[in-house]
Amino acid sequence: MNVEQNAAVEVPESAAQSGDGSQVLASFTSVDNSTNGKKRKLCDVEGCKSAVRSRGLCKAHGGGTRCKVDGCKRGAQGTDLCIAHGGGPRCGVPYCRSAAQSRGLCKKHGGGIRCEMEGCTKSSQGNGFCRRHGGGYKCKHPRGCRKWAQAHGLCAEHIGLLSIENRSEERQSATNADAPGVDNQAIATEAALPPNIAALCRVPGCTGFVDRKRLCRFHRVNPHCNFLAAAPNSHSL
Template sequence: MPPNATQHPRMVISFILVSSSNDDEVQDNTSCPQPQDALPSAGYRHPRRQVEQTGRKQCDYPRCKRASSRGTNRCVSHGGGKACTVPGCNVAAQSHGLCKKHGGGPRCLVRGCSKSSQAGGKCIAHGGGQLCMQPGCHMRAQRGKRCSMHGGFVLCAAAGCFNKDRGGGLCNQHRQHLLCSVPTCKRLGKVDGVCTQHYKIAKHATDHSNADGVVPHPPGLERIEL
């Protein structure tokens, strides 16, 4: 029986989570520290959009520190507000339904340049953005007003790990248990155990399932008949 519009996307997620038939593809995450065991290392910082920085209420998704989008209870990553309309992009829309990368927001002031503007009204290629605060360095700052060579990065939060944070506060090795439940997907599982993109696929299926009862599925997954 095809899902109807009243069903929660979580019910459809169970249909798109296809377990791998190859045991070699199943990763052993028993050695990966759980969130409560991961201790902040030197250089670790919380997400940028803290509630105290924006004046808005906190996203109600468990353990999320970001501020909720205006008029919603969640941040853009967890389903609140308007995301970029480009397929596969989950970044917050700046203007015209697009994020900065795809044409939304202010553009570089240099004539003929359509790149996103940084600090100073220009793109990085034309001198925009902030320089590394290290004396004599002319590279662009990444985090903490420093370039990646001078400490402008966040370390993995797992105790004793000095790898760089690759998302979720952990390095690639220690964030395996936080990944999307859909096989082969490397994005962080942000909503009901799946990434934002696969959550949207499930949500779309609840509203637009066709007469054949076929749930839309991401590339690489089996065709699922209900």
């Protein structure tokens, strides 16, 4: 603190008479905080309040180092890989390759936030409790689904149904230029989906759900069959 700042600080008369140094220290501290405080730069994305990592963006919106795996847009974790591709610390349990959540362990082996119910060792699914003790969230589909939400407030089934509605026009206009029975537009659309989000089977007209494999269970076994009525279990993962 320079001389000018010292002169600007008024020492309370009571503190000067009593020799109370704590009040004087508080006065000096308030000056430091007001004059030297730094404002962190926020992400350029409208409404985002996260700090910038690089290129004017936070980590969630593309700032920072990205995963080096071709086509992956996730942020790198500790190395040049994202967690899904092996980056970041791994669980300390032998032969477990899951990402560590806390204490060097993955969620399955005791890492991460645990349920607050006395005696329960399960992981917290929301609100501090496991699903059995009131944690987690139910699917918010307007029809009153009672399944557990997996992402975006919806269960896996209704995430897939939303995909059907949002991409119906694209699927109708898709062409099969490369191979018969393959919806190339659906494949391109699925590639842009977030990870672990249920998508549609790539066979035109099939509403079966897949998990990044681009074929439902029926068409995975029968890839050249286009008879949709013969696929009673095509909606199963």
